[in-house]
Amino acid sequence: MRVISEQQLDDGVLERRFILGDIPGILWTSPSGPAPAPLILVGHPGGLNRMYPRMAGRARHAVAEGFAAATIELPGSGDRPPSPDAEQARADLRGALAAGEPVTDDIVDRLVLPLADQAVPEWQTALDSLLALPEIEGPVGYSGGIISIGVRLAMVEPRVTAAVLFAGSFVPRVIFEDARQVTVPVQVLLQWDDENNDRQQALDLFDALGSTEKTLHANMGGHTGVPAFEGDSANRFFARHLK
């Protein structure tokens, strides 16, 4: 992990951009807070620069509550080499939606599974480096982004001990099986009228999660309309489970 830039934001948060192998990432920490802090991994749909304003907001909020926060770019997104297979799956998805045809399991599998297969070990590698820093310690929470990545990371990575999952993307059937093996506390966010997301599928995925402590927060509005108070709620959830 190589830090390539460092700046102190106006609220005192230290923001470091880094490269891990060939994967860009961002780390937010408090220079003044009690070190070492528990870590929240900031999930996203891909495209660090495009998503930066919203992610930085979530991260700074988390740092203000005593956490460190970090994210890495997803495979095929942002400045990383594009994946022709993923591009094709995305084109097929757009085509099906435009034609009013059903989005087949095949399209969803091609869209999500290779991405999750590649991203999850990358987040685990990032954890190795991040947890080696003196200002960060476990436990680790994962928050938001593509829910299939969050579910699988929560399933396979024992250092992730709590997760806020955003039910806002297509979910391959195999991920429902993964969900049954998730046992850490989870808080699932659902936008009730999410134009990109099937509500019943989201409820079924919530039901499938194996965790004994799981909470669903459904709010009105579309995909990007998650209310600001859910940021507070996520921080309180992580405070209960990571501190």
Added chain:
Amino acid sequence: MRVISEQQLDDGVLERRFILGDIPGILWTSPSGPAPAPLILVGHPGGLNRMYPRMAGRARHAVAEGFAAATIELPGSGDRPPSPDAEQARADLRGALAAGEPVTDDIVDRLVLPLADQAVPEWQTALDSLLALPEIEGPVGYSGGIISIGVRLAMVEPRVTAAVLFAGSFVPRVIFEDARQVTVPVQVLLQWDDENNDRQQALDLFDALGSTEKTLHANMGGHTGVPAFEGDSANRFFARHLK
């Protein structure tokens, strides 16, 4: 409204038991807090003395957050005269459940509608008296109890400007129509595996509510297993909308 007893609890909360006409009630206020406070009506399934420990806990929590809290007995419950029709409906409900038969609309209507028809004006009368006290002012929130009463009170009573509703009881079809006319912010609590409650019906009722700001909080466990952190969450919801 006639105060019949008054005591200061160990956390400094002033608890007054009162009679309003022939309806017993309880009022919790802070003797030291900034007066006058917004009011939270503490809903319940009937039986003030039976429900006292849990209700007093919720009320004291609310008072600690700067609210006043009050409740009144439901028609036919506790020390109030029993309703033969309601007793018959309850017996029919128990009979249907014991026989594994469906709970018919007729049973649900007889169980809930006369209760709501009588209770809602009583809560409104209580509001008249409570809001006349110098230590209480609006706005008013309604929290918990029988969801049909909460929905109808939120629909008909303009002084109620926010409601936390507990989806934990049978809902007559006509209440779904009432729900469409509710416009105040609502937070709906659902116990995912509530043995007394149909999950899909609860989701449908949440969907039916006309409020543009509505949030569903679903948690694991049975009817009485609402997690303690939902008390904090309810207080924050009311703080957003009543302060």
